[in-house]
Amino acid sequence: MIKIEGLHKSFGQLEVLKGIDYEVKEKEIICVIGPSGSGKSTFLRCINLLEDITDGAVFINGLKVNDSGTNINEIRKDVGMVFQQFNLFPHMNVLNNITISPRKIRKMNPKEAEQLAVELLEKVGLADKAKSFPEQLSGGQMQRVAIARALAMQPKIMLFDEPTSALDPEMVKEVLDVMKQLAFEGMTMVVVTHEMGFAKEMGDRVLFMDEGKLVEEGTPDAIFNNSTNERTKAFLSMVL
Amino acid sequence: MIKIEGLHKSFGQLEVLKGIDYEVKEKEIICVIGPSGSGKSTFLRCINLLEDITDGAVFINGLKVNDSGTNINEIRKDVGMVFQQFNLFPHMNVLNNITISPRKIRKMNPKEAEQLAVELLEKVGLADKAKSFPEQLSGGQMQRVAIARALAMQPKIMLFDEPTSALDPEMVKEVLDVMKQLAFEGMTMVVVTHEMGFAKEMGDRVLFMDEGKLVEEGTPDAIFNNSTNERTKAFLSMVL
Amino acid sequence: GDSDTASSEDGDSADGKTKLVVGTDATYAPMEYMDEDGNIVGIDIDIVEAIAEAADFEVEFKNIGWEPLFPAVDNEEVDFAVSSITITDERKESFDFTDPYYVANQVILVPEDTDITEYADLEDKRVSVQINTTGHIVVKELLGNTSADIVAAETMPFAIEEMLNENADAAVGDNSVVNEYIKNNPNVELKVIEDDSFEKEFYGLMVKQGNTEVMDLLNEGIQAIKDSGKLKEITGFDVE
Amino acid sequence: MDFLDIRFDMIWNYKELFIRGIWVTLGLTVIGYLGGIILGLFLGMGKLSKRKWIYYPCKYYVDFFRGTPLLVQILLIHLAVIPSIFGHSLGYFVSGATALLLNCGAYNAEIIRAGIQSIEKGQTEAARSLGMPSGVAMKNIILPQAFRRMVPPLGNELIALLKDSSLVTVIAANDLLYAGKVVAGAYSRFWEPYITVAILYLMLTFVFTKVIAYVEKRFSNSYVPSQRRRIFTFGRS
Amino acid sequence: MDFLDIRFDMIWNYKELFIRGIWVTLGLTVIGYLGGIILGLFLGMGKLSKRKWIYYPCKYYVDFFRGTPLLVQILLIHLAVIPSIFGHSLGYFVSGATALLLNCGAYNAEIIRAGIQSIEKGQTEAARSLGMPSGVAMKNIILPQAFRRMVPPLGNELIALLKDSSLVTVIAANDLLYAGKVVAGAYSRFWEPYITVAILYLMLTFVFTKVIAYVEKRFSNSYVPSQRRRIFTFGRS
């Protein structure tokens, strides 16, 4: 579903991704872990071209993302993204946050879009917040709205960049629960996370990145309990 | 040395101090404790008239502070004050922070003032920081400079308003040590503090304030271990 | 001498001759204007210099601007003014004038293909003038004091430009200035209409009311150059 | 001139000129301002463009109009630019409004650029990751938020423009100041006409300031509508 | 007018007028600005005073000069105020410099007031608690810190004043724009003189901008001297 070939990314002189190859299959839950600055976010952002790709290629459903002939906006419809900082649109209420892109991009009519939004809000447990504005919500609620907003484009893949790390501890669970439900429903997901519990429980594969390289990948069990790689072990001993 | 009679202070409608009588004797260390918003800072600030006094009187060395005939700047020379936020002058180096008021107010000549400053910096353990600027210092260092600055006016009384609560835990001790040394040298001190350890160890008397009133006062032992007052006990059970 | 305050008392030059300060608005070629080196020159200037020679005094010209010229005379900032000032009854209420030294009349300057033939034709036309000059006054009489069809430009060249740019159908101004313009711009297709309904105007030197000392001196000079033919030499015609 | 002998009757005689002057001043200000906002929007976004052939013309335009006096611009436009383009003048109003518009556009461009840049990058990224093309994201996500932050500086700009519109008096525009100049010239008296003009401008700036303060209040703090007030309420509400 | 037939020789013939114009413009700007800073300092502090008889005059002064066009102020001062006070004009330079100074003072007052208010209350309290009278605290503690925050807006004000100084041309001041007007009037050609004037102003604003950028850099970020650069270094360093 997502194929990454020899992905390099540099910011000026700084090489942040130093050649990454990987393939994500349909309905897989991929958890990406690694120390701060290792390039996890950059990796994720290259997938839907929020960062220009310096070298290599990313394919989504067989379409090359970093090709001048590709309409990136078409690809992004299939790839939902959830950010650490939520990035809700503060000037719109929850309903409009969710319906804006179906209406403007999928040209859905307002009634239909609203019905979809209500369904999604029920799914994330916020049916009563449709008319609220982001500033009236807690962090956990905002992140769940952000997930609903991404789902409104009916993506085939969801990218999460540390979706819980800006949250107060008591709100982490409500967001992880929504993500688990998504996983059960068969969504393909790439999740950059510091929540090792989530990675262990939900991940089909765990990727450990360090210094712009994919150091190790495997099942949660292989990575968390049976890794023989020194860097992986050193990292895990610190975070577990 | 400080005599407070029927001190009332209102901010607009809000009555913050509701009649306080107290007398601080020479060389006494008075620790003021109490919940947030109880008026501790306001009490301290009324003593050197940083807040106008609504009603009542404060006498320092027999001089009425809140009298139009009194030159408040003369009184302030005898009353040093140390703030929670340090309030160092960021545009002057440490030496100038300390020497500015002796030079401008006591008309000390620069050489003499500098010598005094060097002595005081040695006292607070910062002899090597004379040429540093506040932004180059840690919080604990800044607070010690603030103490040295107040001492440079050779005050007879020192007021401290939570001198350690803006500090990272590892810096609290270095500031408390300087304050202890001052206490041993016989300085009269009024200290608003959340550091119950300091109050217990150093306080001659402890004042417990709540809702703008002086609820209880006594030796540390009387307050911390043998109080019969319900409010005092409730407060202490929370903070100890 | 101090050129800021002018009067015959303190303005005596070294060789004992009286020195008078003359105000003008040097934007009115050929009568008074600035040459390329910034000197004030023109027919008016030549006449005043001739008068000064005849009456044995010295002059210093100051460029004051048209509007400020009147208060400048009133305030004795200048001893008198020469600036193609028409002697009018209104002005005589506030100022004294010498004997006339120049005869002028208003003319109408129009494009060659115009249907305007006389003053009365201007009634329903847009007319450009120099603000607050005699031309402005006569046009106000026809079109009304507050007419929006009067284009009152800062200077006569700018007023003519407004007409050339078709922002006005005709320009009205002193014959001397209009003729000078035509002389300098032979390629521009314009024609000059003279109309008997314009009263002949006499230019005079303008003096503060009651300043007989300067007035007598100037009239003496004017008489002298009339008698000697010098005036006719400069202007090309006699003034009776 | 005697200071105590004040003659406001002469203002009365010319009242039509003053009334017309107010309308001309208001007309120039409003047209210049609205045009300046539209122009500023394009210029401001142009200055954010990565394409050099868009960026540089916008930058040079803004630099020129912010780097030269408005008075010079007015004279150039009235006496040189418009006659060169159209072969003749289009009248003081067109010249004046054009100059004010072009000038105001340059200042607004900087306000709008700064406003857009002040919106967190995450907003654009969220919009783009939802599949919005950059134009759609700009229109629906960035500009509505940026606009709020632009309200205070755009308000200042409106007041500045109101006062700057007085410069058109040099091209014989019948604005408010022109009325004062005509009266001053007709009577050779300066206190009354210019004080009158100053007071009228003060009244206009006062009214504008109040309106701007209302608009600012309306767009301040929170996006939550229940906390906002309506500015104008017609009929029962 | 033929667009292609450009005659810059006429500018050359009047070059002295342009050179004098530059000096007059610079002189007016510098005097108006320096005076405006001193005046603004008093007005700004006056607007912070709790004493009403200080506060209100300062407030009304600032409101008047910020609420009316500079052009009106120039005309009022040159034609009415100065003649009424001194009995006669003191020349365009005095009038122009006075008007610019008085106007600039009002704008600077707001900058200075805001700068002073931006300094944390704790700084004043620390100074007062050390026994400094408020004047001493203001001079040694508050103003030096506030000044740094005022540098950017005061820089903008200088550029604005440079351009606004062109308005004195209406009182026949021999400034830069006046030179252009004289040439335009003499030849009835408008492109060349006004473009020349515009370019000269652009050059002046460019130079001023660079100087201001240097000063801003000098006063930015940190108070620690080793991190600062010298602006001008003479000889070996």
Ligand SMILES: Nc1ncnc2c1ncn2[C@@H]1O[C@H](COP(=O)(O)OP(=O)(O)OP(=O)(O)O)[C@@H](O)[C@H]1O
């Ligand atoms: N826009 C950018 N310009 C320059 N450098 C960048 C940029 N974005 C990221 N970097 C650098 O790239 C490196 C990798 O950053 P990235 O955000 O991908 O790390 P990360 O693994 O997500 O870290 P974290 O866990 O802290 O989010 C870091 O050194 C970062 O400073």
Ligand SMILES: Nc1ncnc2c1ncn2[C@@H]1O[C@H](COP(=O)(O)OP(=O)(O)OP(=O)(O)O)[C@@H](O)[C@H]1O
């Ligand atoms: N300048 C002021 N204007 C209005 N109210 C004030 C002001 N300063 C203090 N207050 C109010 O007075 C009350 C007492 O404040 P004060 O700072 O003296 O409390 P405190 O005991 O020092 O609290 P804390 O432990 O949080 O510092 C509070 O309710 C506070 O909000």
Ligand SMILES: [Mg+2]
């Ligand atoms: Mg990251």
Ligand SMILES: [Mg+2]
């Ligand atoms: Mg406190």
